[in-house]
Amino acid sequence: MPLMMKKITIGTRKSALALWQSEFVKRALLVQFPDLSVELLKIETRGDRTQSSDEPLPEIGGKGLFTLELEEALKEGRIDIAVHSLKDLPTAPGGAFELGAILRRAPSEDVLVTRGQESFWDLPHGATIGTSSLRRAAQVARLRPDLRCVSIRGNVDTRISKVRERSFGFDGTILAQAGIERLGRVSEASYIFAPDEMLPAPGQGALAVQILAQRGDLRDIVGTLHDKETAACVAAERAFLARLQAGCNTPVAALARREGRVINFKGRCLSPTGDRLIEVSGCSDLLEAELLGTRMAEEALDKGAAALISR
Numbered sequence: 001m002p003l004m005m006k007k008i009t010i011g012t013r014k015s016a017l018a019l020w021q022s023e024f025v026k027r028a029l030l031v032q033f034p035d036l037s038v039e040l041l042k043i044e045t046r047g048d049r050t051q052s053s054d055e056p057l058p059e060i061g062g063k064g065l066f067t068l069e070l071e072e073a074l075k076e077g078r079i080d081i082a083v084h085s086l087k088d089l090p091t092a093p094g095g096a097f098e099l100g101a102i103l104r105r106a107p108s109e110d111v112l113v114t115r116g117q118e119s120f121w122d123l124p125h126g127a128t129i130g131t132s133s134l135r136r137a138a139q140v141a142r143l144r145p146d147l148r149c150v151s152i153r154g155n156v157d158t159r160i161s162k163v164r165e166r167s168f169g170f171d172g173t174i175l176a177q178a179g180i181e182r183l184g185r186v187s188e189a190s191y192i193f194a195p196d197e198m199l200p201a202p203g204q205g206a207l208a209v210q211i212l213a214q215r216g217d218l219r220d221i222v223g224t225l226h227d228k229e230t231a232a233c234v235a236a237e238r239a240f241l242a243r244l245q246a247g248c249n250t251p252v253a254a255l256a257r258r259e260g261r262v263i264n265f266k267g268r269c270l271s272p273t274g275d276r277l278i279e280v281s282g283c284s285d286l287l288e289a290e291l292l293g294t295r296m297a298e299e300a301l302d303k304g305a306a307a308l309i310s311r
Contacts, residue, residue, distance in 0.1 A: 017183060029225070081210065095213075100226075103227055107205055109192050111175055128150055130168075130172070138272055199253035199268050240254045243294045244297045252267070255267075265280075265293065267293075267300060270308065
């Protein structure tokens, strides 16, 4: 570690989950560098300011809603690093920024939280599921077209509270397993979706540490937290998303898993209503993970994915 680097300021959103993630990175850094001073700076993002609205995320702005203010703080030097859920980060080249580390992935699955602890398959006909994710809603429509998906906003605690409180009208909500595990609420999940049922968002379950590309003094420090296996898997998933040029208005899902030296990949592109599905799968050597994701996207495009994306 450079002798001049004595203190690091981590930029974080104010939600309980964001604070947990930033504290996790802080603890990991202190394990590697016990003499380092690490502080957290709480920053409110546009996404946080609109949490009280149930307007769907894609209509507000989609990706970038929870990251732009943190990136501005990086540029201004108010913080040294920013901690993000990787799935919230756009796949476009970082320009002034780079990912200094991708931490070991937590579970990537989605889970269902219901008012009465029913499993997904036991929900009554016509039950209302709260989700702001078009990816989740489209896959729910394929699994159980009788269910009704309605936009829901708020952090993990808020969404669960809206389900528990009957007046909001939600019978259940779908969340990332990683998030509720990190908050110690995994016991409240009534159903864990298998990947074949609901494929996750690219990068789901992984944390990313973002730095300015010019901060070479930080690169070696945060690099000690980097997990190569996770990085290879999410590189394939994000390459798939990038080649499709799919934004938040398109339900796209992907999951890559390592088995020895091989990366196994599955990707999906759906229509918003779930009535059309294009699915691809393949494998490659671990070192060619990004190329695999691009190749899978090309296959999806050959099958007509562009028509779904342009809707």
